[in-house]
Amino acid sequence: MSTPVLALTGVHRTYPGTPPVEALRPSDLTVRPGDHLAITGPSGSGKSTLLNIIGLLDRMTGGEYLLNGRSVGLMTELGRTSWRSRQIGFVFQSFHLLNYRTALENVELSMLYGTVGRRERAARAREALSRVGLDHRIDSFPGTLSGGERQRVAIARALAARPSVLLCDEPTGSLDSRTTGVVLDLLEELNQDGLTLLVVTHERDVAARARRRITISDGQLHETEMDSGVAAGAGSLAASGTDVRVQGESTGEGTPA
Numbered sequence: 001m002s003t004p005v006l007a008l009t010g011v012h013r014t015y016p017g018t019p020p021v022e023a024l025r026p027s028d029l030t031v032r033p034g035d036h037l038a039i040t041g042p043s044g045s046g047k048s049t050l051l052n053i054i055g056l057l058d059r060m061t062g063g064e065y066l067l068n069g070r071s072v073g074l075m076t077e078l079g080r081t082s083w084r085s086r087q088i089g090f091v092f093q094s095f096h097l098l099n100y101r102t103a104l105e106n107v108e109l110s111m112l113y114g115t116v117g118r119r120e121r122a123a124r125a126r127e128a129l130s131r132v133g134l135d136h137r138i139d140s141f142p143g144t145l146s147g148g149e150r151q152r153v154a155i156a157r158a159l160a161a162r163p164s165v166l167l168c169d170e171p172t173g174s175l176d177s178r179t180t181g182v183v184l185d186l187l188e189e190l191n192q193d194g195l196t197l198l199v200v201t202h203e204r205d206v207a208a209r210a211r212r213r214i215t216i217s218d219g220q221l222h223e224t225e226m227d228s229g230v231a232a233g234a235g236s237l238a239a240s241g242t243d244v245r246v247q248g249e250s251t252g253e254g255t256p257a
């Protein structure tokens, strides 16, 4: 079997404070190439914490995390930055585009920290924008684009670096329902072409598109079993310590979104 894209074993994250916040309890998660996962849970349950650890934006407190077979726990900050730029694509609710750069420039800029030469960057940026259906908008500034178009630029930006996994944090959270459908169709198509996709969402119709569904509450992961035919071979999840979870031991209550 191929090397998992993500393999987390007993990964946890505690934020210091009085009392400390156990934002992610020891968790195991295996994600294989081509998987499509949705992660849902109430506000403050640990979704962003998990995504930030997976995306190498934050460090775990303990456990082991292999990203494409490489252990990231002991990497230096520089090593993590470079590994992240090559392996991880991010899509955020609020797009995070630079307003005074064209769509093409926004996509090209994502490759500045990599090893991709100037011409290759331009070619890949055009290709990625074409992939998301925006050939005709490459010279447009974000302010002149609709929300759905902006999110497609952001998806193109993430794709141009050819990541092994795309992490989406509420990717349709700022979009109306019609545009949401367009963006979800695109993500689904990319997944069918082999892209590994991990989507954090609180929207049911977004989660319904995924082949694996993970819920998280109080920092504890649970995988909802889908009908066996679909779930077979699609990787596995086991939440370490499921049995010792203490009801009412809330860490996230009263936390605003």
Ligand SMILES: Nc1ncnc2c1ncn2[C@@H]1O[C@H](COP(=O)(O)OP(=O)(O)O)[C@@H](O)[C@H]1O
Pocket: 015, 016, 017, 021, 022, 023, 041, 042, 043, 044, 045, 046, 047, 048, 049, 050, 251, 252, 253, 255, 257
């Ligand atoms: N930097 C931080 N310092 C302290 N506590 C934090 C920090 N970030 C998140 N938390 C806490 O960790 C818990 C999980 O937060 P988060 O992962 O952002 O949840 P979600 O994304 O599901 O809303 C919450 O209780 C939150 O208040």
Ligand SMILES: [Mg+2]
Pocket: 047, 048, 049
């Ligand atoms: Mg969050």
